[in-house]
Amino acid sequence: MNLQTEIVADILSRIPIKSIFHCKCVCKTWHDLLSEPYFVNLHLPRSPAGLIIHRSNYPQETDILKLVELDGESDHHNIHHNPLTRFDLGLGFNYDALLLCETVNGLICLWNYYGVAGYICNPITREYILIPDQKYDSPYAIVTCGFGYVEASDEYKVVRLYMHMKTGKSECKIYTLGTGVWRSLGHLPFPLISFQNGIYLNGNLHWLTTDPEGTPNEMVCTFDLEKELFLLTPAAPFVVGRDVKDRIRYLGTLGECLCICDSTADFELSIWVMKDYEMKEMWSKEIVIREPSLQYQNVRPLIFLESGCILMVCLDRFLFTYCPEYGTVQIIEDAPKKAFDARVYVPSFIRLGSFVLENVFVF
Known part of the structure; x- marks a missing residue:
């Protein structure tokens, strides 16, 4: 050159x-x-961070991805839809809609809950890879997926966790893009308690779980993608005096930190932030939002806007901003009665054809 x-x-x-x-x-x-x-x-x-919005119009089997630009303002003008980056994937199954698992370096992992197959796609290059997998008896099982990147080896890995709720049978399988095969790491060293997909941060995937010793304490399972090892650390504490079952807790990220969103019956959404894996008092309650529409909802923070507001998604319901200075919530985009999710997305021109042993398709 x-x-x-x-x-x-x-x-x-x-x-x-x-x-x-x-x-x-x-x-x-x-x-x-x-x-x-x-x-x-x-x-x-x-490449500036934007947003990818996934809508699934099940049972019509139409999956839409929309790339959204952010300008950092706090009003409704802060989201700009680009018609050149709205894609009808048409990748749905008869069983269920696809779920948005994770985005890493411009690559998006979409997964079918019933374990039939998953997809890695790049909407910028309009390419996708089909990752087949065996079908599991999902009405009686918890199946979750994670997707992440190992910088040291320049590898992208899909991790699938499975646990049968009646038999207790569990398994962790890993698929490295470009290899064409799944590898099994054997049984899980902890119980799965959530259908939420793994959260990728700093080379690790994270899930919520419980103490394998049988105590009711909630834990965060961290999976090191490079070493392929699990580590358990305590999760954010429950608020004293409230029933543990009287809430919904959802794992996510806020800035460069892991966080837990705790939605309770009294219209209060608390966001706990993990400052450091190694600190004894690692969790701190950073934000409390009092909003009736967020009661018992799965909420995930997405990104800090330049205005100081936080863009968040209420799963299957709406995008909204929260302004810490005034304590206000503003709905940006809603999607009633449709599967709806969003992630921070950094566009890239990575070609899926660079992964050997993968069949690449164009949409």
């Missing part, structure tokens, strides 16, 4: 994603340049 081409690549890597789409149509030279690994690696760390 000559100096002039490097300069062009450097300039193009700094412009908005929708402008890059147009640049690919300028000439064959630019089209080829924007597909080269050099440009892909140059663009990714400069």
Whole structure:
């Protein structure tokens, strides 16, 4: 690659994603340049975080992904839908809608709860990979999925956890993109208590669980994707004087920290933040939101906006912002009676064809 081409690549890597789409149509030279690994690696760390919204119109079997840009404002103008990045995947199954598992470096993991198959897709390159798996007796089982990246080895891994609620049979399986095969790590060293998919942060996947010794204490299971080892640490404490069952707790991230959203019967949503894995008093209650529409809801923080507000998603219901300064909640987008989820998404031009032994399809 000559100096002039490097300069062009450097300039193009700094412009908005929708402008890059147009640049690919300028000439064959630019089209080829924007597909080269050099440009892909140059663009990714400069790509601004946006949002990916997943809607599933089950039973019509239509799965929609929408890429959303954020401008950091606190009013309804802070979300900009780009018609060039709205995709009808058409990947649904007869059994159930697909679930949005996780996004990492522009790659999105979608999973069918019944264990039939999963997908890794990149909506920017319009490519996807089918990851087949065996079907499980899901009405009597808990099945969750996780997706993450190992920087040291430049590997992307899908992790699936399974536990039969009657027999207690459990299993952890791992699929590394490019290998074409699942590997089993054997039985889980802890009980699964939630259908929530794993939360990816800092090279690890996280799930909520209970103490395997039989105590009622809630724990956070951390799975090291590089070492492929499990670690249990205490979860955020329950509020004294309230019934443990009288709440919904959901794992997520806030900034660069793991968090637990605790939704109770008295319209109070508490967000506990884990500051450090190694600290004894690792959890602190950072935010308390009093809002009737959030009672008994699965809520996940998404991203801090430049205005100081926090963008969040109430699963299957709506996107909303919370302003800590004024204690106000504003609904941004709702989706009644539809499967609805959102994640922070950093667009990239990673080509799925770079993973050997994978069949790549185009949508």
